Amino acid sequence: MSESNTGVYLRQLYDSLVTNLHQELALQGYAEITPSHGLIFQYLDEKGSRITSLASLAGMTKQSMSALVYQLENLGYLNRTPDPDDGRAALFILTPKGEQLKKIAQKINRSFEQRWEEAVGVENYSLLRELLLKMIESGS
Amino acid sequence: MSESNTGVYLRQLYDSLVTNLHQELALQGYAEITPSHGLIFQYLDEKGSRITSLASLAGMTKQSMSALVYQLENLGYLNRTPDPDDGRAALFILTPKGEQLKKIAQKINRSFEQRWEEAVGVENYSLLRELLLKMIESGS
DNA sequence: AATTTTAGTCAGTTTAACTGACCAAAATTA
């Protein structure tokens, strides 16, 4: 029921960004990375994150986040270490391979966004981002 | 890997719209309607649509679209009639119940969007929609 | 008339979410 025009626009643009990213990643040998892994790269703290905190940031259950994290760990993008301050918890950080992937993904997205920026002009694009942010803030 | 800032904005806004819509729909007795049904309401032609054409508009397989259409038919939102011009095909149109749902959904989304409009101002909101459209068009 | 394409279904699979039940460590309370 995406019946709002603006909603359709938002979805269409977001889809094209994600599709582009994963097409490019696949070309560069990262076919194993799926859209749902993205949230982890987005929210992972430099100093290490717990599954629970990632789950809550990403708005999903800890079980689901646990599965995602496990996949990235097994693929060599994440490193798990026990939390020194809490015997129940584990901390995850990016491996060098993970850092590299993050950089590549950012590069791909930046160059994709550049097309958008060119389509509307630099000024307008920066304004657009401000407006989107205001809209997000209006709902909290 | 939603590593573009703008991408994060787009997703966040779209998610909030969809979440709001289905929360409101559920309150009004339409809990059986899921986000994936939305594409059908969006693309369904006044004069009737075929599964194949809906599938291609929505960018999914005919098998998947067939399942969605079957659900809405069973729930009484869609009517299936044989295509008079093609013995293989069926045409789907909204039932009165389907029309009503569509109207309700539009209303819910319009009032949700109004908050966005208020957050940035009418002028800006209209500009924003223009910019988004230009960005979409830049990718085709 | 024979062949190929198209509309749609059936059957089975995959992915990414979910819930519920559980364990062990930590924090809180009596």
Place this chain on the structure above:
DNA sequence: TAATTTTGGTCAGTTAAACTGACTAAAATT
């Protein structure tokens, strides 16, 4: 300090929504 509750995480099973492959029958093409 002992007992209880909360918290971090896993295991097991389920669900939703997509997918592929194989198929039928009607239509279009050769």
